[in-house]
Amino acid sequence: MLGLQVTIPLFSGLxxxxxxxxxxxxxxxxxxxxxxxxxxxxxxxxxSFLQAERGLERIALLNATVEAASAAVAANTVGYRVSxxxxxxxxxxxxxx
Numbered sequence: 001m002l003g004l005q006v007t008i009p010l011f012s013g014l015x016x017x018x019x020x021x022x023x024x025x026x027x028x029x030x031x032x033x034x035x036x037x038x039x040x041x042x043x044x045x046x047x048s049f050l051q052a053e054r055g056l057e058r059i060a061l062l063n064a065t066v067e068a069a070s071a072a073v074a075a076n077t078v079g080y081r082v083s084x085x086x087x088x089x090x091x092x093x094x095x096x097x
Contacts, residue, residue, distance in 0.1 A: 069096045 076093040080086070 069093070072096060 073090070073093040073096075076090045080090045
């Protein structure tokens with residue numbers, strides 16, 4: 001006697017539905033992660049740009065301060081030469097640099 005046995009699933013819809021739901025949930029998570037990363041990187045880029053701008057403004061202010069101090073030294077030196085200023089005035093102005 002020869003026998004043959006075949007297994008045919010009567011209903012496998014829940015397994016397919018489960019895999020489909022899992023795939024959709026993973027796709028939603030990936031989209032959410034991508035959007036979150038884009039927001040985070042945009043915020044970091046803006047923060048870095050603003051820090052660079054503040055740094056450039058600070059450099060400009062420091063340069064202006066050095067120019068003003070140099071002008072004060074030059075003025076005190078001229079005043080010293082024409083006897084209107086003392087040596088201490090010139091030294092104080094130089095120390096301001």
